[in-house]
Amino acid sequence: xxxxxxxxxxxxxxxxxxxxxxxxxxxxxxxxxxxxxxxxxxxxxxxxxxxxxxxxxxxxxxxxxxxxxxxxxxxxxxxxxxxxxxxxxxxxxxxxxxxxxxxxxxxxxxxxxxxxxxxxxxxxxxxxxxxxxxxxxxxxxxxxxxxxxxxxxxxxxxxxxxxxxxxxxxxxxxxxxxxxxxxxxxxxxxxxxxxxxxxxxxxxxxxxxxxxxxxxxxxxxxxxxxxxxxxxxxxxxxxxxxxxxxxxxxxxxxxxxxxxxxxxxxxxxxxxxxxxxxxxxxxxx
Numbered sequence: 001x002x003x004x005x006x007x008x009x010x011x012x013x014x015x016x017x018x019x020x021x022x023x024x025x026x027x028x029x030x031x032x033x034x035x036x037x038x039x040x041x042x043x044x045x046x047x048x049x050x051x052x053x054x055x056x057x058x059x060x061x062x063x064x065x066x067x068x069x070x071x072x073x074x075x076x077x078x079x080x081x082x083x084x085x086x087x088x089x090x091x092x093x094x095x096x097x098x099x100x101x102x103x104x105x106x107x108x109x110x111x112x113x114x115x116x117x118x119x120x121x122x123x124x125x126x127x128x129x130x131x132x133x134x135x136x137x138x139x140x141x142x143x144x145x146x147x148x149x150x151x152x153x154x155x156x157x158x159x160x161x162x163x164x165x166x167x168x169x170x171x172x173x174x175x176x177x178x179x180x181x182x183x184x185x186x187x188x189x190x191x192x193x194x195x196x197x198x199x200x201x202x203x204x205x206x207x208x209x210x211x212x213x214x215x216x217x218x219x220x221x222x223x224x225x226x227x228x229x230x231x232x233x234x235x236x237x238x239x240x241x242x243x244x245x246x247x248x249x250x251x252x253x254x255x256x257x258x259x260x261x262x263x264x265x266x267x268x269x270x271x272x273x274x275x276x277x278x279x280x281x282x283x284x285x
Contacts, residue, residue: 002258005034005269007062008079008191008215008243009257013037013045014066015134017248020045024052027246027257028059034269035257036081036243038064041097042132043085062276065094066191067177068101068169075161076174076202077191079215080181082276090184098132100169105133107167108159112138115164117147135159136249151249174202175209182210187275189213189241193232194225203236212275217242217264219255226262239271240264 010016011023018026020037027035037049046063053061064081083090105128109121123141124133131137139154148154158165174190181188188211196202203211216229217240233240242264244255 002031002256003217003242003260003264004032004258004266005241005264005272006032006243006246006258006260007034007036007064007081007189007241007272008038008066008218009036009246010039010066010248011037011045011049012129012131013042014039014132015128015136015247015249020049021052023246023248023257024049024056024059024061028056030256030258032258033058034060034062034273036062036064036079038066038079038081038243040066040068040132040134041094041101043083043090043094044131046085060273062272064186065090067097067172067181069172069174069177070168071174071202074196076193076196078174078177078181078206079189079191079213080177080184081187081189081272082279083181083184083186087184093180097169097172100172101133104167104169105135105138108135108138108165109141111165111167112142112147112158115158117142117158118145119147136247140249150251152251175205178206178209178211185279187212187272189215189239191215192218192245194218194221194229199232200235203232203238207236207238211236211238213239213241213272215242216240217260217262217268219244219259220261223262239275240268241272242268 011020067078119141127140128137139151142148142154178188214233246257
C-alpha cells in the first residue's frame with residue numbers, strides 16, 4: 001500500500017524520466033494525495049505540476065526543490081518545500097547551482113574519455129534536454145554508448161562518489177542550503193540521511209540553521225533504520241518525513257511514488273501541511 005504522502009520526487013525538469021504531469025498523475029493513481037515535486041536545483045517543472053494537480057480531486061501539490069550540497073569526502077542533499085518559482089533570489093541561486101552541475105558533467109565526460117570510454121558531452125546534453133544536468137544524464141549516455149548495461153552500473157563503476165570519473169561541483173554546504181531555504185520562506189528537510197557519519201553533529205548544525213524536517217521513511221529504509229532515524233528526528237524536534245525519490249530510470253525494482261518500505265504516519269503528513277498552510281509568495285506578503 002502506498003503512503004498518502006510522498007515528499008521526494010523528480011521529473012524531466014531535472015533527471016527524472018517522465019514529465020511533471022505524468023509523475024503527478026502516477027502518484028495520484030498510486031494513492032498519494034500530498035505530493036512534493038523536488039527536482040534537482042530546478043523549479044521548472046512546478047507550473048506544469050500545478051496545472052496537473054488542479055485537475056485531481058483531493059490532491060495537494062507542494063512546490064519544492066532538492067539542493068545538492070557538499071561536505072568533506074561526501075555529499076548531502078537538502079529538500080526545500082513551499083518555495084516559490086516566481087522568487088528572483090531563488091532562481092538566481094538555482095541558476096548558479098545548475099551551472100555548477102553543467103561544469104561537473106563536462107569534467108565527468110572528460111574523465112570517462114580519458115578512461116577510453118566512447119561517450120561525448122553532446123550525448124549528455126541530448127539526454128538532459130532543457131533540464132538541469134545531472135549524473136543520470138551522464139549514465140544514460142554511457143548506456144547509449146554500450147559502456148554499461150544500465151544506469152545503476154554506470155554509477156557503480158564510474159560516476160558514483162568513489163568512481164574513477166566522479167567530479168566535484170561548486171561548493172554549497174548543507175548549512176548554506178538550509179539557511180537559503182529558510183530565508184526564502186521555505187521549509188528545509190534533510191534528505192536520505194541514513195549513511196551520514198556523525199549524524200547528530202550534522203543535525204545540531206542544521207537545526208541551528210533552521211532545519212524543520214528529516215527523511216525517515218525513505219523508499220527502501222528497513223524498519224531498524226527507520227527506528228534509528230525516527231529517534232534522531234525526535235531528539236532534534238524534526239518532522240519525520242519521507243519519500244520514494246522517484247526518478248523512473250532505475251528499472252522495475254524502483255519504487256513508484258508513495259512506495260516506501262515503511263509507511264509514513266499521518267501525523268507527519270499533517271505536520272508538514274500545517275507548516276505550509278500560512279505561507280505565501282513574497283509578493284503576496
